[in-house]
Amino acid sequence: MEWRASHILIKDKRQADEVLKKIKQGASFEAMAREHSTCPSKSRGGDLGWFGPGKMVAAFENACKRLSPGSTSDLVSTQFGYHIIRLTGRKD
Numbered sequence: 001m002e003w004r005a006s007h008i009l010i011k012d013k014r015q016a017d018e019v020l021k022k023i024k025q026g027a028s029f030e031a032m033a034r035e036h037s038t039c040p041s042k043s044r045g046g047d048l049g050w051f052g053p054g055k056m057v058a059a060f061e062n063a064c065k066r067l068s069p070g071s072t073s074d075l076v077s078t079q080f081g082y083h084i085i086r087l088t089g090r091k092d
Contacts (some may be wrong), residue, residue: 001053004089006046008032009039009081016075016082018040023072029086038081050089060085 006029010016019036023029030045041048053061060083063076067087076083 001048002091003052003066003087004050005029005048005067005089006033006044006086007039007041007048007060008037008046010036010084011038011049011081013075013082016084020072020075020084023084029084030036032084033035036062047088050091072085 006020010019015036018031020085025031033042033046037046039046055061055090056064057078057080059076059078063073063083063085064087066081067073067085069085069087069090073083
């Protein structure tokens with residue numbers, strides 16, 4: 001199993017909640033990533049590319065397993081901060 005995902009990483013939970021709300025109301029995921037994410041992937045609209053099991057921290061990988069391509073997660077908390085994840089692909 002492999003996944004392709006984009007994410008927005010934000011340290012502050014309140015700000016992460018606000019960004020997620022804007023995305024759910026139709027804001028561009030890529031634009032929000034470029035503006036708010038603290039991850040270097042923000043320059044690519046949050047795109048992390050393809051990855052397999054064990055390549056991401058457990059909470060992030062588990063969230064990807066539950067998402068269907070094109071869907072967006074609720075906030076996922078890790079030691080890095082709060083992630084908003086959009087699954088963009090899946091290979092079985």
